[in-house]
Structure formats: C-alpha cells, structure tokens
Amino acid sequence: AQSVTQLDSQVPVFEEAPVELRCNYSSSVSVYLFWYVQYPNQGLQLLLKYLSGSTLVKGINGFEAEFNKSQTSFHLRKPSVHISDTAEYFCAVSDGAQKLVFGQGTRLTINP
Amino acid sequence: DVKVTQSSRYLVKRTGEKVFLECVQDMDHENMFWYRQDPGLGLRLIYFSYDVKMKEKGDIPEGYSVSREKKERFSLILESASTNQTSMYLCASNHRAGPQHFGDGTRLSIL
Numbered sequence: 001a002q003s004v005t006q007l008d009s010q011v012p013v014f015e016e017a018p019v020e021l022r023c024n025y026s027s028s029v030s031v032y033l034f035w036y037v038q039y040p041n042q043g044l045q046l047l048l049k050y051l052s053g054s055t056l057v058k059g060i061n062g063f064e065a066e067f068n069k070s071q072t073s074f075h076l077r078k079p080s081v082h083i084s085d086t087a088e089y090f091c092a093v094s095d096g097a098q099k100l101v102f103g104q105g106t107r108l109t110i111n112p
Numbered sequence: 113d114v115k116v117t118q119s120s121r122y123l124v125k126r127t128g129e130k131v132f133l134e135c136v137q138d139m140d141h142e143n144m145f146w147y148r149q150d151p152g153l154g155l156r157l158i159y160f161s162y163d164v165k166m167k168e169k170g171d172i173p174e175g176y177s178v179s180r181e182k183k184e185r186f187s188l189i190l191e192s193a194s195t196n197q198t199s200m201y202l203c204a205s206n207h208r209a210g211p212q213h214f215g216d217g218t219r220l221s222i223l
Contacts, residue, residue, distance in 0.1 A: 009152065034211060043116070043202055043214035044155075090154060096209050098143045098162055099170070104154040 002027040002093050006103035013081055014111050021076040021106045023091035033074040034092040034100065035065055044090060050074065061085070086110045115139070118203050118215040126223055131190040133218050135203030144186035145212065146170075146178065149200040161186055193222045 007022040025031060032051050036044040048059025055067040065076045074091060091103040119134035137144065143162050147155040147170075157170030159178040167178050175197060179187045186205075190197055198221050204212040 006154075032209065036214075041121075041216075043216045044204075044212075045214070046211045049211055094209060098160060098206070098209065099145075099157060100212060102155040104152055 002031070002095060002101045004091050004093050004101055004103035006089075006091055006106050008106050009104065010107045010109065012109045012111060015083055016080050018079050019077065019081050019085075019108065021089050021091075021108065023074045023076065023103060025072050025074065025091070025093045027072075027093060027095060029095050032094045032096060033065075033067060034094070035059065035063070035074070035076050036090045036092060037061075038088045038090065038105075040087070047076070047089070081108075081110050083110050083112065116203055116205055116213050116215040118201075118218050120218050121216065122219050122221075124221045124223060125190075125193050127193060127195060129190075129193050131193050131220070131222075133188040133190075133201055133203075133220070135186045135188070135205075135215055136184050137186075137205040137213070138184065139205065139207070139213070140183065141205035141207050141213075142183070143206050143208075144180065145204040145206075146176075146186065146188045147202045147204065148172070149202055149217070155202065158188065195222050198222045 005024045013019045034049045035047040050057045050067045058064045088105045092100040115138045117136045145160040146158045161167045161180040177189045201218045203215045206212045
C-alpha cells in the first residue's frame, strides 16, 4: 500500500520569500508523483508531475519539485512567492494504476 | 481544456434524504472518481469507475453508492444522508494513469 505524508499542515511566508513544501511517500513499487493546488472555493489543479526521467520537474506558476528516490521525497519549491500563491497544496502518489493517494494538504499563507 | 462539471456548488439536505451528486466530463475519459475532502484529512477516495457500468470501492465507500450509465457521467448517491456526510465532494476524471482533472466541488451540508 502507498501513503503520503505532508510534513507541515500550515506554512506562513512573507511575499517574495522562497518556500519549500515537504512531501514524503512510501511505496513498494515505482511511483508517479504529483502536486496539486487548490485555491479557495475551487477544485484541484495540477501543478506538476513526475513520471520518469529528470528528477527535477518544473510546473506552472514558477513551481518546481525534486524527486529523491533514496529519501522517498518529492518536495515542492518556489524561489519567490506572491500573494496569489495563497492556497492549499496537495502531494499525491500513484503506482501507475488509476488511483491516487493524497497527503493531508499544506495551507500556504503569504503575508505582505 | 478538460472540463469536469459538478451539478451543484452548494447543497443543503436533511438527515435521511436520498441525495444525488452529478458529475460530467467532456474529454471521453474512461476513469472517473469521487472523493470527499475534510480539513486535516486531505482527499479520500469513495468510489471510482474505469468503464461504463463498472465501479470499484475506494477507501471509504460505506453509506455511498455510484452509478455510471454513460461514459461522461458519474453519479454519487447517498442512500440515507447522515450528518457525518457533511463535507466537500470532488469529482475527477482521467485517461489511463494520466493526471486527474477535478471539478470545482460540491459543498454538501446535511442538517
């Protein structure tokens, strides 16, 4: 069985500061990894995905994530955040079958 | 762009009522999913369907059923609504193991 742990439930940062949202997973097989963002009163939107190849993955809105197989991590980073990045972020893992397993979510709050 | 449409954004129902949540996707995806989202618990899979008339239980199917009579439509049914089913419900679809595309959600309150 797979599982995902997002290590921080809330992350407050100042505008234009860098941010890292942490995600660890467990799985006995090869995995596909995803980060989704949820803005208030909306559904989830795909930020980026790792399927294979380069371990550094770039996504939309200036976000990137690095797949680290030895540490079973897939942390999300952005070098300089904006007020509009305020949202909840979800890490998810799949073994290639249809289902996704989600983490509990990290609420990112950007302060001016 | 993929469009996943959930029929209601907000819904208020009474305990014991039969409740239908509808979801339609326009990209001919074979897979469709129903999740519920609760604070601190992330998204939990209720049911999914990988083809018309096919369904599989997710992690929390108790108290729910689903129907998929057409490829584009996936319905979630609360047979007898209870207050502990008050939640945000999200529908998603995808093609094979590709990224899931989500609707905007239905916030359901059971009084």
